[in-house]
Amino acid sequence: MNTMTLNGKNISFNPGDTILDVAQENGVEIPTLCYLQAADHKGVCRVCVVEVDGADRLLPACATPAADGMVVETHSELVVQTRKMMLELLLADGDHNCLFCESNGDCKLQELVYEYGIKDAPRTATYEPRPIDDATPMIFRDFNKCVLCGRCVAACNDVQCNDAIPFPYGRREEKPLPTGWLPLADYDHCVHCGECIQACPVGAIIEKKAIGQARSWEMEKVRSTCPYCGVGCQLWLHVKDDRIIKVTGVEDGSPNKGRLCVKGRFGYDFIYSEERLKTPLIRENGGFREASWDEALDLVANKFKEIIATHGPDAIGGVSCSRSINEDSYNMQKFFREVLGTNNIDNCART
Amino acid sequence: MTSQTFSTWGRWVVGHEQVPQDKLPSEFAKNQPLKAFMGWDGLFVHDTTVNLVDMARAYMKLAREESCGQCFPCRLGTEDMSAILDGICAGKGTAAELDRLESLARLVSQTARCDIGQTAPRPLLDLLQYRREDFLKIIKNKAPIPTGHYIAKVTAPCTNACPSHVNIPDYVEKIRIGRWDQALSSIRNDCPLPGVIGRVCVRPCEFNCRRQHVDSGIAIRALKRFAADTELASGDEPCLHSGPTKDKKVAIIGAGPAGLACAYYLGLRGYASTIFEVMNEPGGMTAVGIPDYRLPRDILRHEANQVKKLGCEIRYGVNVGVDITLKDLKLQGYGAIFVGVGAPEASKMRCEGEDAGYKGFMTGVEFLRRIADGEQSVEGKKFLAIGGGNVAMDCVRSALRLGYTDVNLIYRRTRAEMPADPVEITEAEEEGVKFHFLVAPLKIIAEEGKVTGLECHRMELGEPDASGRRRPVVVEGSNFIIECDFIVPAIGQVCVVDCVLPPGEVEISKWKTLPTDEITRRTNQPSIFGGGDCVTGPATLIAALAAGKNAARFIDQFLSSGTSTPEDCDYMERLISKLGVFNSKEKMPYKDSKTKLHPPMMEPEIRIKSFDEAEGKINAASATKEASRCLRCYRIAMAAV
Numbered sequence: 001m002n003t004m005t006l007n008g009k010n011i012s013f014n015p016g017d018t019i020l021d022v023a024q025e026n027g028v029e030i031p032t033l034c035y036l037q038a039a040d041h042k043g044v045c046r047v048c049v050v051e052v053d054g055a056d057r058l059l060p061a062c063a064t065p066a067a068d069g070m071v072v073e074t075h076s077e078l079v080v081q082t083r084k085m086m087l088e089l090l091l092a093d094g095d096h097n098c099l100f101c102e103s104n105g106d107c108k109l110q111e112l113v114y115e116y117g118i119k120d121a122p123r124t125a126t127y128e129p130r131p132i133d134d135a136t137p138m139i140f141r142d143f144n145k146c147v148l149c150g151r152c153v154a155a156c157n158d159v160q161c162n163d164a165i166p167f168p169y170g171r172r173e174e175k176p177l178p179t180g181w182l183p184l185a186d187y188d189h190c191v192h193c194g195e196c197i198q199a200c201p202v203g204a205i206i207e208k209k210a211i212g213q214a215r216s217w218e219m220e221k222v223r224s225t226c227p228y229c230g231v232g233c234q235l236w237l238h239v240k241d242d243r244i245i246k247v248t249g250v251e252d253g254s255p256n257k258g259r260l261c262v263k264g265r266f267g268y269d270f271i272y273s274e275e276r277l278k279t280p281l282i283r284e285n286g287g288f289r290e291a292s293w294d295e296a297l298d299l300v301a302n303k304f305k306e307i308i309a310t311h312g313p314d315a316i317g318g319v320s321c322s323r324s325i326n327e328d329s330y331n332m333q334k335f336f337r338e339v340l341g342t343n344n345i346d347n348c349a350r351t
Numbered sequence: 352m353t354s355q356t357f358s359t360w361g362r363w364v365v366g367h368e369q370v371p372q373d374k375l376p377s378e379f380a381k382n383q384p385l386k387a388f389m390g391w392d393g394l395f396v397h398d399t400t401v402n403l404v405d406m407a408r409a410y411m412k413l414a415r416e417e418s419c420g421q422c423f424p425c426r427l428g429t430e431d432m433s434a435i436l437d438g439i440c441a442g443k444g445t446a447a448e449l450d451r452l453e454s455l456a457r458l459v460s461q462t463a464r465c466d467i468g469q470t471a472p473r474p475l476l477d478l479l480q481y482r483r484e485d486f487l488k489i490i491k492n493k494a495p496i497p498t499g500h501y502i503a504k505v506t507a508p509c510t511n512a513c514p515s516h517v518n519i520p521d522y523v524e525k526i527r528i529g530r531w532d533q534a535l536s537s538i539r540n541d542c543p544l545p546g547v548i549g550r551v552c553v554r555p556c557e558f559n560c561r562r563q564h565v566d567s568g569i570a571i572r573a574l575k576r577f578a579a580d581t582e583l584a585s586g587d588e589p590c591l592h593s594g595p596t597k598d599k600k601v602a603i604i605g606a607g608p609a610g611l612a613c614a615y616y617l618g619l620r621g622y623a624s625t626i627f628e629v630m631n632e633p634g635g636m637t638a639v640g641i642p643d644y645r646l647p648r649d650i651l652r653h654e655a656n657q658v659k660k661l662g663c664e665i666r667y668g669v670n671v672g673v674d675i676t677l678k679d680l681k682l683q684g685y686g687a688i689f690v691g692v693g694a695p696e697a698s699k700m701r702c703e704g705e706d707a708g709y710k711g712f713m714t715g716v717e718f719l720r721r722i723a724d725g726e727q728s729v730e731g732k733k734f735l736a737i738g739g740g741n742v743a744m745d746c747v748r749s750a751l752r753l754g755y756t757d758v759n760l761i762y763r764r765t766r767a768e769m770p771a772d773p774v775e776i777t778e779a780e781e782e783g784v785k786f787h788f789l790v791a792p793l794k795i796i797a798e799e800g801k802v803t804g805l806e807c808h809r810m811e812l813g814e815p816d817a818s819g820r821r822r823p824v825v826v827e828g829s830n831f832i833i834e835c836d837f838i839v840p841a842i843g844q845v846c847v848v849d850c851v852l853p854p855g856e857v858e859i860s861k862w863k864t865l866p867t868d869e870i871t872r873r874t875n876q877p878s879i880f881g882g883g884d885c886v887t888g889p890a891t892l893i894a895a896l897a898a899g900k901n902a903a904r905f906i907d908q909f910l911s912s913g914t915s916t917p918e919d920c921d922y923m924e925r926l927i928s929k930l931g932v933f934n935s936k937e938k939m940p941y942k943d944s945k946t947k948l949h950p951p952m953m954e955p956e957i958r959i960k961s962f963d964e965a966e967g968k969i970n971a972a973s974a975t976k977e978a979s980r981c982l983r984c985y986r987i988a989m990a991a992v
């Protein structure tokens with residue numbers, strides 16, 4: 001029971017798996033473009049189609065359940081020809097100039113077009129230029145590169161649940177192009193989490209701050225923990241010449257599983273601020289003087305002692321920063337209760 | 352294939368045979384032959400004068416317009432195919448483009464997500480296979496060809512099965528994307544009582560849902576109820592606006608589903624109407640027949656009263672034919688009259704004692720009406736109903752709720768032949784109703800004018816009758832008596848239109864129904880229309896709503912132009928129904944194992960304690976999940992006449 005033939009090989013699978021799941025588990029690569037696992041979004045692009053014995057059409061691997069006795073070919077001549085034609089259509093239905101595109105080198109379409117050896121993209125219908133959305137400070141949308149895979153829509157509505165990209169489709173009659181079917185953002189609902197950027201497989205939605213800063217292959221990915229709240233989301237810092245160009249979520253990292261909020265994704269400018277404090281400062285004669293850590297800490301310790309001696313320990317209160325890790329906050333309250341002798345200790349629990 | 356007329360119809364569906372050309376409809380309307388037809392299953396041509404290339408162009412243009420843009424091949428492919436066909440018909444095509452057209456057609460039909468893309472290229476592929484020379488000739492001539500006029504319609508298996516042709520894939524999809532408000536306005540285009548229909552429709556759509564071939568059909572009714580419930584819970588009032596005011600008004604007899612639907616759609620067209628209703632309550636049989644545990648009365652009242660917003664006045668307690676006559680209505684200036692008086696009388700069993708007036712004997716409709724009006728109490732312990740339909744189910748299940756402890760039902764055939772909804776039968780069984788099959792009534796036994804039992808025969812199944820069901824025949828000498836305290840026959844209702852309309856003025860059939868044109872719903876009098884149970888005999892809510900809706904359109908036509916004649920879309924609808932959209936033998940290329948959404952049900956022992964609604968609400972997450980199973984089986988039909 002529960003065995004199928006995949007490219008001539010007999011394999012077993014778990015009930016409920018799709019053909020794509022089975023292929024992935026067995027090291028067979030099937031291209032996908034629209035499939036967004038986190039949102040269970042699939043069945044749109046049809047580049048994952050495969051040939052199944054006895055079927056009167058090709059079936060999308062991402063959306064077709066594996067079945068006992070199924071015989072599947074993932075790269076038959078028909079399948080490859082079909083994928084090619086689909087990619088040609090896709091390429092023609094847009095304005096893709098990889099030379100100038102921020103996603104160059106990190107683009108699903110580009111990858112597939114290369115893999116399937118697409119040389120030109122004939123098209124009979126005329127291409128109507130589509131809008132560019134430069135309205136907000138963080139996100140730049142160029143719908144001329146949009147393939148309408150719907151991943152941003154699913155990411156916004158089903159992953160982040162912001163409902164800021166209304167489901168764009170509908171009868172063509174009722175949704176006249178050029179804007180009709182485009183996943184236009186509704187900035188009244190948008191919280192600028194940038195989930196759509198991360199979901200976009202091409203260069204249609206990008207981080208505005210990264211424009212012109214680096215080519216994809218020039219960046220090194222450094223894993224880090226978000227410095228903001230106590231959740232501790234896992235980040236990839238995309239770094240060039242020791243500068244962060246952009247930030248994305250670590251898809252398989254807990255606790256955020258790739259999701260980020262506006263701060264984690266975009267709030268890293270402070271690192272490069274000229275106004276950042278680099279050494280302790282001591283206030284003297286109405287101004288600040290740079291000091292060493294030893295001098296500054298001695299001063300604070302003495303002042304604490306002085307206050308406790310004259311007013312008692314309850315004259316001191318502490319607020320631990322919620323950007324600190326749990327261990328630091330624990331130590332801080334221990335220090336307040338045990339060393340200073342007061343229960344006046346709290347956490348701001350927000351940034 | 353040498354003859355000029357030809358057919359490929361039926362060759363595309365796996366598990367189905369090609370239909371011979373002479374078996375395909377050749378008449379569009381009376382005296383109007385059907386020249387050619389293109390659709391989801393190929394094409395057929397009866398008349399060689401049709402330019403099939405131009406028709407293919409028009410068909411693809413429509414497919415392009417209907418495309419929903421979600422999957423790549425259909426979105427891009429229909430666009431390109433349409434552009435190529437436009438070019439060819441404009442005399443600018445090339446032979447190379449023809450090859451590309453074929454590749455595109457194959458690509459789209461092979462890979463598209465829903466039936467628009469999967470089926471729309473089929474007639475084109477057939478033409479490219481059998482009539483390629485037609486294309487090549489035009490390409491060679493380099494001259495534009497004339498553009499023809501075609502009649503088109505988009506349908507789906509579920510939609511076609513629904514008497515009112517509710518756009519099911521559309522509203523299901525809107526629920527999937529979380530827009531219950533849009534879903535509801537889509538439903539209201541064809542069904543003015545979504546909350547009512549979402550609870551008690553007999554759901555022909557679900558029995559024609561193609562998803563059954565994959566795992567289990569879509570819970571179309573439950574999704575409708577979900578949309579209506581969500582609106583009600585939101586406190587939003589339905590967004591209804593009557594059309595631009597017309598100066599003519601319409602009288603409607605009966606505030607049943609048919610009358611309400613007629614008023615609703617007349618209102619949308621700008622006509623004020625007055626409903627004359629003998630009872631003190633809207634809804635007809637839906638109010639006094641269907642028990643509260645299936646349809647709470649406040650839901651019905653809320654939805655029925657929406658017609659008032661659309662310029663309709665309901666006058667209760669008026670018995671047309673007694674308090675007011677047809678002539679009076681005409682004198683009062685009503686430009687047209689719609690008759691929707693239902694089938695109120697119970698059919699006779701032809702069983703000894705049924706007219707004797709015994710205490711403890713009452714017809715099903717009377718029993719249910721008395722319960723609805725709060726007039727019925729328990730009389731004894733053992734209850735016996737006769738019949739196998741939904742009304743019988745309502746009687747036995749209501750009897751349990753009323754307090755009878757031993758509830759029985761006799762039916763003269765077997766369970767397999769019961770016309771009642773299988774779900775109703777199961778639920779009645781769960782609640783403790785005892786079924787006695789192959790038993791028919793013979794004589795009511797009474798003592799001192801009070802029922803004590805029913806003498807019955809045993810039956811056996813003989814040859815199939817006209818309805819295809821095996822005819823029950825009496826087993827001689829099998830008589831026996833079932834003791835009981837209360838007997839309720841529920842074997843059907845009959846019409847009494849002659850009590851409402853003066854015979855002679857309007858034609859009334861010998862069954863006392865009101866004959867009307869099957870499309871326009873007009874009687875033999877140009878200004879009098881009718882619909883619902885009084886025309887068809889006892890049928891369904893949705894059929895009554897459909898009749899009311901259609902009549903409204905033709906009443907509008909009559910009041911504005913003086914005639915009422917069917918339109919092309921009506922003939923097209925009929926043609927499509929004749930061809931059939933759902934194919935019970937279709938084999939799908941894959942199977943899944945998702946189960947149909949079943950709304951939560953109160954436990955049987957709890958639900959029989961009261962008339963509270965037994966079926967619970969479904970939440971948004973399960974509605975979305977259910978909706979995402981829909982295959983969007985849209986099909987495009989086009990006729991040349």
Ligand SMILES: Cc1cc2nc3c(=O)[nH]c(=O)nc-3n(C[C@H](O)[C@H](O)[C@H](O)COP(=O)(O)OP(=O)(O)OC[C@H]3O[C@@H](n4cnc5c(N)ncnc54)[C@H](O)[C@@H]3O)c2cc1C
Pocket residue numbers: 551552553604605606607608609610627628629630633634635636637640641669670671672691692693694695716719741742745850851882883884885889890891892893895
């Ligand atoms: C017990 C029962 C259960 C049913 N359950 C279902 C179900 O679950 N699903 C389903 O789809 N269908 C069901 N039906 C069928 C459905 O109720 C009917 O098909 C539908 O109500 C027919 O609508 P109508 O408008 O034609 O007639 P009716 O509903 O019969 O309405 C006719 C109206 O006209 C009024 N009227 C009659 N004569 C006059 C007069 N002379 N003057 C003024 N007013 C008059 C009546 O009082 C009534 O209000 C059921 C029927 C019954 C009896």
Ligand code: SF4
Pocket residue numbers: 095096097098099101102103104105107108109110145202203204
């Ligand atoms: S989106 Fe991809 S294919 Fe399009 S221009 Fe950018 S890199 Fe090239």
Ligand code: SF4
Pocket residue numbers: 145146147148149150151152153183196199200201202204205
């Ligand atoms: S913007 Fe990107 S993610 Fe959104 S539909 Fe277009 S290509 Fe897909």
Ligand code: SF4
Pocket residue numbers: 507508509510519520523559560561562569571980981982983984985
């Ligand atoms: S799957 Fe959807 S479109 Fe197809 S018949 Fe069922 S409800 Fe209708």
Ligand code: FES
Pocket residue numbers: 031032033034035042043044045046047048049060061062063
């Ligand atoms: S990945 Fe399967 S349809 Fe897009």
